[in-house]
Amino acid sequence: MPSAWAEIVWSAQPRQSFIASFPTGAASVSVPAKTAHPIAWEKTDAWFIEVQIDGKTRIVRTAKQIDKSPSGIVQGKTFVAARDLQLDANLQYAVLAKGESYPVLKREDEKLSLAMPDVSPVATCVFPEKYFELVMGSIKNPGESSDDLLRGSQIDLMEEIDALRQAHACADIPLAQKPEDYVCLIESPEGAGSGFLLREGDNVYCYTAFHVIDGMREPIIRLLSGETFEPLTLEVSNRRDIARMLVSGCPPALTGFRQPVIGEKLTVCGNSQGRGRVTLLKGAVTGIGDNEVETDAGFTLGNSGSALVAEKDKYVIGVASYIEELSDSNDFAVRGTKFSTPRRVSACLDDQIEWIPAELDHLASANRRYHDHSHFLNESFVLLERIYSNPTKQVSTTGLSNISLVRWAKFHNENVVKMLERARIGIASEADLSQFVQTSLVKMTEQHAQFRRMCQMRGSQIRALRNYPGTEFQKQLNMRLLKECEDLNYVNDLILNSLQQQISH
Secondary structure, three states: OOOOOOHEEEEEEOOOEEEEEEEEEOEEEEEOOOOOEEEEEEEOOOEEEEEOOOOEEEEEEEEEEEEOOOOOEEEEEEEEEEEOEEEEEOEEEEEEEEOOOOOOOOOOOOEEEEOOOOOOOOOEEEEHHHHEEEEEEEOOOOOOOOHHHHHHHHHHHHHHHHHHHHHHOOOOOEOOOOHHEEEEEEOOOOOEEEEEEEEOOOOOEEEEHHHHHHHOOOOEEEEEEEEEEEOOOOEEEOOOOEEEEEOOOOOOOEOOOOOOOOOOOEEEEOOOOOOOOOOOEEEEEEEOOOOOOOOOOOOOOOOOEEEEOOOOOOOOOOOOEEEEEEOOOOOOOOOOOOHHHEEEEEOOOOOOOOOOOOOOHHHHHHHHHHHHHHHHHHHHHHHHHHHHOOOOOOOOOOOOOOOOHHHHHHHHHHHHHHHHHHHHHEEEEEEHHHHHHHHHHHHHHHHHHHHHHHHHHHHHHHHHHOOOOOOHHHHHHHHHHHHHHHHHHHHHHHHHHHHHHHHHH
16 A cells, blocks of 8 residues: 555546445335336346435335236336335445546555445445546645645645735835726636726735636736736635735726725726726615625626725725626515616625635636536526426427537427327327327436436536635535525426326326
8 A cells, every 4th residue: 555645635436337235224115006217227136226215316226026026117227116116225326437536535455435425325335446446636644634635725825925915015006096097807718807906005906706707717907008917816705706816016006995885976897798898887885785785886797896986085895796686576565666676786895805815727627617517507497497387298499508408308309209199190009009108208207317317416516516715605606506406306306206197197
């Protein structure tokens, strides 16, 4: 065993897919006749099928023959119970897929203790090392946790940032006299947003919204004059949608920030709609929270990261963040009030912010994964809303970009067309047609079970998504995605139940 083993974070990837078992403590589970269940794995004498136990999807084993009679029939990748079954649920199973990565908790005597995140509750199981390829991750000190590792990398970054602050300190930083002096256009191949130059001590920072910068690998900070800056450092707020980047030189900048006051006049200075032009939007403070300020200034897309500048003293009182969705138009209590229109929210900028050092590459990678999951969930909701009213009707693929969802919808539509065509031309006997409808419904049930597995996989990936540097702000975004995943599974389960009822009838 390598002596440096304790200093390395490892993961294990199966050389071939296989199935493993874990104790659950549950006694048994009932599987009613004619119910359809996805097949997760098959052996010579048994199927391993997905069932619901206490509202959670589990994999249990059923013998192919029970009392010398088949326990069920297989249609595609779906098991349909031939009669009422009572299956042992003391063990649950998990499929370890080839190429997937599983965290290694311990390595000893050519055996690996792996964490199984897809098993509920999370289980640990020991396997022979020969079944896996080991993949080396980050280096850490013996006895150091992953959080310790993260904090250690942040300490290194903080030391680097302090050195750069000293190297680029300016004794004389001129005050920006007009918006053209301090408004920044932040641009990269991944997108564009707004920012502004603000003096802190002997340094000048470009401030913007966290969500503007977290997808950019090589952002360029550009002033209206054409002068450009490359960020020297990056820090993000732990709890707010704010980021700041140290710039070189001594360009003119705003000189202070403070808490907003209800009703005070302000100007939102930024890059409205990402058109590359400085815009000034007048308004007032209409609401204040612990970390947020609301305004009636009509900022829009591209203004994310813009400064909210108080007219009274030219101090920054917020950073434009997001536009809140419309309230329910049918709610009589908000109809005709300002709350029936979109509300514009900014992050407060004050001296209570906890700054965390970060690296653009890490943020961009985490951001890409986050938005991939987000787009998948959004498109999944669109698809399920279209199919929910009638699971045996064709569904439109308009507006879907995710290849897996488009393929899923097309396969669904092919089954529907075949079923309807048989019924229309009447070439089959009533018994044949009934059998065909049953088969089609089973196929659609199989598809929805597959869709559920896709959502569960996304949920596992979202849980594993460690958005560097792990801010509270990003954790809240992840929790929102997980809630969407749960809602999506709920809707899909309603459709599954509808299909299964049609099969049993």
